[in-house]
Amino acid sequence: xxxxxxxxxxxxxxxxxxxxxxxxxxxxxxxxxxxxxxxxxxxxxxxxxxxxxxxxxxxxxxxxxxxxxxxxxxxxxxxxxxxxxxxxxxxxxxxxxxxxxxxxxxxxxxxxxxxxxxxxxxxxxxxxxxxxxxxxxxxxxxxxxxxxxxxxxxxxxxxxxxxxxxxxxxxxxxxxxxxxxxxxxxxxxxxxxxxxxxxxxxxxxxxxxx
Amino acid sequence: xxxxxxxxxxxxxxxxxxxxxxxxxxxxxxxxxxxxxxxxxxxxxxxxxxxxxxxxxxxxxxxxxxxxxxxxxxxxxxxxxxxxxxxxxxxxxxxxxxxxxxxxxxxxxxxxxxxxxxxxxxxxxxxxxxxxxxxxxxxxxxxxxxxxxxxxxxxxxxxxxxxxxxxxxxxxxxxxxxxxxxxxxxxxxxxxxxxxxxxxxxxxxxxxxx
Numbered sequence: 433x434x435x436x437x438x439x440x441x442x443x444x445x446x447x448x449x450x451x452x453x454x455x456x457x458x459x460x461x462x463x464x465x466x467x468x469x470x471x472x473x474x475x476x477x478x479x480x481x482x483x484x485x486x487x488x489x490x491x492x493x494x495x496x497x498x499x500x501x502x503x504x505x506x507x508x509x510x511x512x513x514x515x516x517x518x519x520x521x522x523x524x525x526x527x528x529x530x531x532x533x534x535x536x537x538x539x540x541x542x543x544x545x546x547x548x549x550x551x552x553x554x555x556x557x558x559x560x561x562x563x564x565x566x567x568x569x570x571x572x573x574x575x576x577x578x579x580x581x582x583x584x585x586x587x588x589x590x591x592x593x594x595x596x597x598x599x600x601x602x603x604x605x606x607x608x609x610x611x612x613x614x615x616x617x618x619x620x621x622x623x624x625x626x627x628x629x630x631x632x633x634x635x636x637x638x639x640x641x642x
Numbered sequence: 643x644x645x646x647x648x649x650x651x652x653x654x655x656x657x658x659x660x661x662x663x664x665x666x667x668x669x670x671x672x673x674x675x676x677x678x679x680x681x682x683x684x685x686x687x688x689x690x691x692x693x694x695x696x697x698x699x700x701x702x703x704x705x706x707x708x709x710x711x712x713x714x715x716x717x718x719x720x721x722x723x724x725x726x727x728x729x730x731x732x733x734x735x736x737x738x739x740x741x742x743x744x745x746x747x748x749x750x751x752x753x754x755x756x757x758x759x760x761x762x763x764x765x766x767x768x769x770x771x772x773x774x775x776x777x778x779x780x781x782x783x784x785x786x787x788x789x790x791x792x793x794x795x796x797x798x799x800x801x802x803x804x805x806x807x808x809x810x811x812x813x814x815x816x817x818x819x820x821x822x823x824x825x826x827x828x829x830x831x832x833x834x835x836x837x838x839x840x841x842x843x844x845x846x847x848x849x850x851x852x
Binding site: 438444447449450454476477478512513514515517519529531532533537539541543544582606607615622626629630631632633635637638639641 | 656668686688729743747752754832834845846852
């Protein structure tokens with residue numbers, strides 16, 4: 433792991449980082465070399481001053497009248513998010529949800545390397561998913577001891593998510609990306625639960641209000 | 643459609659509505675009857691004053707010293723998001739992604755009713771998904787003319803997403819919930835693109851910084 437500066441910023445600012453990063457990637461792809469807090473704000477539905485405030489948390493300051501150099505800012509955010517330092521990750525639950533996640537998520541562009549997939553169902557063991565062979569859940573402990581995954585994706589039925597999460601933390605996993613439809617409470621680990629349908633409510637709001 | 647008051651609020655405030663709504667549901671499930679902007683802020687990583695400001699956009703004012711009645715606030719947000727008025731929605735693309743979305747998203751709790759599923763692949767036509775029979779894409783136009791879906795979920799390869807989106811808008815669809823890995827530009831429709839892996843970057847950040 434690189435020696436990196438650590439930042440202390442609020443949760444909402446952290447949540448906005450991926451959106452800044454994606455927007456900068458898009459601008460760069462479209463050949464844009466400079467941008468401003470006003471332009472970024474317009475694209476993200478925020479004020480210029482919010483943008484400046486957010487980015488300054490990470491020491492990214494635009495120059496008055498010149499704005500931000502797109503490539504430089506994108507590279508800075510890349511370092512800040514930790515993307516160049518791929519963390520080893522496993523996936524537990526190779527059913528239809530696990531299949532979609534493992535095949536659709538670009539782990540290596542998002543800071544992780546998928547190194548193992550586990551399931552409980554005998555008929556899935558040995559099959560290949562995302563270029564990995566599905567392993568039996570019984571091997572989770574020895575695998576973690578040997579390969580030391582830092583994070584895990586949970587694509588489990590909600591009945592088993594909490595128990596598996598607790599075992600993973602015992603085995604040294606420090607970050608959980610949870611697709612199971614339930615909240616998970618574990619100490620000593622970061623848990624991010626994906627609510628697939630949150631943005632569907634936003635669409636409902638917009639169709640009723642705009 | 644109910645006659646509802648229309649609100650004009652910024653995009654980030656709209657994006658936060660589902661999180662407020664989910665948190666209130668959770669508090670209610672846990673038997674909490676009253677809450678405060680400070681408590682809500684603590685749970686959501688925001689300041690009490692941001693919470694008050696956001697909620698006041700929708701005319702939801704807590705009472706000084708008394709805070710908010712959980713059930714009442716949850717019901718108000720439900721109306722504001724438009725959840726009781728289920729909008730007819732179709733899903734296009736019944737592959738593995740479409741299967742996971744149709745089977746895992748609780749459409750009726752999120753303001754929509756799934757009324758049709760379409761695909762281009764002959765081998766999928768007639769099969770059942772989420773209690774609906776998959777229909778051939780050729781029937782999209784006549785189906786839309788007859789059933790007037792207001793919104794559509796796109797679970798398509800990125801090569802075909804834009805073209806299908808444009809056709810859907812011609813057929814009267816006004817809202818697109820896009821799971822295809824690409825940006826879609828259509829006029830006269832709201833597009834919300836789901837970036838499955840955004841929160842994975844947040845996890846990367848946290849594992850490097852916390």
